[in-house]
Amino acid sequence: MANSVRVAAAQMTSVNDLAANFATCSRLVKDAAAAGAKLLCFPENFSYVGAKDGDSLKIAEPLDGPIMKGYCSLARESSIWLSLGGFQEKGSDDVHLHNTHVLIDDAGTIRSTYSKMFLFDVDVPGGTVYKESSFTEAGKEIVAVDSPFGRLGVTVCYDLRFPELYQQLRFSHEAQVLLVPAAFTKVTGQAHWEILLRARAIETQCYVIAAAQAGKHNDKRESYGDTLIIDPWGTVVGRLPGESCFPSCILVLHY
Numbered sequence: 001m002a003n004s005v006r007v008a009a010a011q012m013t014s015v016n017d018l019a020a021n022f023a024t025c026s027r028l029v030k031d032a033a034a035a036g037a038k039l040l041c042f043p044e045n046f047s048y049v050g051a052k053d054g055d056s057l058k059i060a061e062p063l064d065g066p067i068m069k070g071y072c073s074l075a076r077e078s079s080i081w082l083s084l085g086g087f088q089e090k091g092s093d094d095v096h097l098h099n100t101h102v103l104i105d106d107a108g109t110i111r112s113t114y115s116k117m118f119l120f121d122v123d124v125p126g127g128t129v130y131k132e133s134s135f136t137e138a139g140k141e142i143v144a145v146d147s148p149f150g151r152l153g154v155t156v157c158y159d160l161r162f163p164e165l166y167q168q169l170r171f172s173h174e175a176q177v178l179l180v181p182a183a184f185t186k187v188t189g190q191a192h193w194e195i196l197l198r199a200r201a202i203e204t205q206c207y208v209i210a211a212a213q214a215g216k217h218n219d220k221r222e223s224y225g226d227t228l229i230i231d232p233w234g235t236v237v238g239r240l241p242g243e244s245c246f247p248s249c250i251l252v253l254h255y
Helices: 018-034 055-059 066-078 157-161 163-171 186-204
Strands: 006-012 039-042 081-090 097-104 110-115 121-123 129-131 143-147 150-154 177-179 207-210 214-216 222-224 227-230 236-240 248-254
Touching: 006 018, 006 207, 006 227, 006 236, 018 039, 018 066, 018 248, 055 081, 066 081, 066 097, 081 110, 081 150, 097 143, 097 150, 110 143, 150 163, 157 186, 163 177, 163 186, 177 186, 186 207, 186 222, 186 227, 227 248, 236 248
Parallel strands: 006 039, 039 081, 150 177, 177 207
Antiparallel strands: 006 248, 081 097, 097 110, 121 129, 143 150, 207 227, 214 222, 227 236
């Protein structure tokens, strides 16, 4: 890993408007590049959050579709790596998609993809019932990729609750930095978000970059926020609390 590198993590409130989200991401990419960051990590569902059931399936596209091509252009134009998790990638049928974390290099080339392995099927007490598996196909492969910022272990949101995945990323796949883009609910975020991220950092001795959705996306869905960068000692070295930068902003840090 380089002795010093500047990275950034974004916090945003995605909505059910692809163009509006792209405009937000475009601004954040330019801000991160202007600040000297060479990697910008976006949260889960950066490009779209549906307002009702079935919306995500309707807009899902393959990786060579116009949505992802637009984000590849952003990376190329600003000469910055982008961590995009998770993208609504069109699945093998009309009723399922993949929740895909896409890594794009500074030339605008897709360097790796990872499909979320652990799907969010829960009944939050006093909250909404979520069943991600009803429209998402789980991934099967663990992914780590070399980069100028160290070897990156690629995950998505609910994966965070399964430490065996991170153990394998560190000790079988030699990851040095763990990427955890997320859209944690407000209830589960308040209870477990920071403590789980710090635990993953400590037990693997890796840096953790956790970009988060924040605030109300619509009448039914609200995300916790609290974008964090954590060092291998488990210390939070960068934070964007809750909705502190509503509706969007970036955290830039040397590590």
